[in-house]
Amino acid sequence: MNVIRVEDLRFKYRRAERYSLKDISFTVKRGELLGIIGPSGSGKSTLCLTLNGIIPNSIKGEFEGEVVITDPRTGEEYNTKETPVPTLSTIVGLVLQNPESQLFNMTVEEEIAFGLENLGLERNEILRRLRWALEVTGLRGLEKEFPPNLSGGQQQRLAIAAVLAMEPSIIVLDEPTSQLDPVGKQEVLGLVSLLNREHGITVVLVEHHTDYILRYADRVIVMDRGEIVLQGAPKEVAEEADTLRRLGVKLPPALEVSHELKKRGVLGETVLTPEELLSRIGRPSR
Numbered sequence: 394m395n396v397i398r399v400e401d402l403r404f405k406y407r408r409a410e411r412y413s414l415k416d417i418s419f420t421v422k423r424g425e426l427l428g429i430i431g432p433s434g435s436g437k438s439t440l441c442l443t444l445n446g447i448i449p450n451s452i453k454g455e456f457e458g459e460v461v462i463t464d465p466r467t468g469e470e471y472n473t474k475e476t477p478v479p480t481l482s483t484i485v486g487l488v489l490q491n492p493e494s495q496l497f498n499m500t501v502e503e504e505i506a507f508g509l510e511n512l513g514l515e516r517n518e519i520l521r522r523l524r525w526a527l528e529v530t531g532l533r534g535l536e537k538e539f540p541p542n543l544s545g546g547q548q549q550r551l552a553i554a555a556v557l558a559m560e561p562s563i564i565v566l567d568e569p570t571s572q573l574d575p576v577g578k579q580e581v582l583g584l585v586s587l588l589n590r591e592h593g594i595t596v597v598l599v600e601h602h603t604d605y606i607l608r609y610a611d612r613v614i615v616m617d618r619g620e621i622v623l624q625g626a627p628k629e630v631a632e633e634a635d636t637l638r639r640l641g642v643k644l645p646p647a648l649e650v651s652h653e654l655k656k657r658g659v660l661g662e663t664v665l666t667p668e669e670l671l672s673r674i675g676r677p678s679r
C-alpha cells in the first residue's frame with residue numbers, strides 16, 4: 394500500500410524567481426524508510442514541507458501537481474492541498490533540523506502533552522501516549538527536566554517524542570542530526586531505525602549521513618536544483634558514483650573502496666558496508 398504519492402509536483406515560493414521543486418514524482422510504501430540526499434538548496438526541506446501540507450496550506454506559492462497521503466489505519470486518502478494541516482499532522486509528523494525551534498521551553502512531559510491537549514484527548518489517553526512516547530524515545534526519568542538542560546541528542550529525541558505522541562503513521566525528518574555531536578547523531582539515527590523497524594512507522598529522512606541512508610533506507614532519492622536526479626534502491630543509487638560525487642555527496646569509505654575494486658576487476662558488484670566488503674574480499678591475513 395502506498396502511503397505517500399507525489400505526482401508531477403512543482404512549487405515556487407511567493408516572490409521567488411525559480412521553482413524550488415520541479416516535476417517531482419515518487420511513492421512511498423507503508424513501512425518503508427525513504428532516504429533523501431542532495432546538495433544544499435536542492436529542495437529537500439521544501440519537499441518535506443509539502444508532505445504534511447504546510448506547503449501549500451500555510452506557506453503559499455505556485456503549487457502544481459498532487460501530494461496524496463493515505464492513512465493506513467483507515468485506508469482514507471488525503472490530498473494535501475484540500476486537507477487542513479492539523480488533520481494531516483495526526484498522520485504525518487514533521488521533525489526539523491533544529492530541536493530548539495520545535496520546543497517551547499516547558500518541561501519534557503509538558504512538551505510532549507502540549508499537542509495532545511490541543512487534540513482535546515481525555516486525560517487517560519494523554520497519559521498513555523505520554524508514557525509511550527517517553528519510553529520509546531528513552532526519555533523516561535527526564536519528565537520534569539527543562540529542555541535547555543538536555544543534551545542536543547536528548548532535545549531532538551524530545552522533539553521526536555512530541556511528534557510521536559500524535560501517533561502518526563508517517564514521520565518526516567529534515568536533517569534531524571545536523572546540529573548534533575556524534576553521540577547525539579547515533580542516538581537519533583538509532584531511534585529512527587527503531588521507529589521504522591520495530592514500530593512499523595513509515596519514515597522519510599533527509600540526512601547528510603550517506604552511510605546511514607545507504608545502509609538502512611529501502612529507497613533513496615537524490616535531488617539537485619529542485620529535481621530528482623536519481624531514485625532507486627540504495628545499491629542502484631550507489632552505482633552512480635560519478636553523479637553523487639558531482640553533487641558533492643560524501644560517499645562512505647566502503648563504497649569508495651568498492652568502486653575502486655570494481656574498476657580494477659577485483660569485485661564484481663557494488664557493496665555498501667565494510668562488513669559486506671570484508672565478506673567479499675576476505676580479511677587480510679596478518
Ligand SMILES: Nc1ncnc2c1ncn2[C@@H]1O[C@H](COP(=O)(O)OP(=O)(O)OP(=O)(O)O)[C@@H](O)[C@H]1O
Pocket residue numbers: 406407409413431432433434435436437438439440
Ligand atoms: N521561504 C522561501 N522563500 C523563497 N525561496 C525559498 C524559501 N525557502 C527556500 N527557498 C529556496 O528554495 C530552494 C530550495 O531550498 P530548500 O531549503 O528546500 O533546499 P535544501 O535542499 O533543503 O537545502 P539545505 O540542505 O541547505 O537545507 C533554494 O533555492 C532556496 O533558496
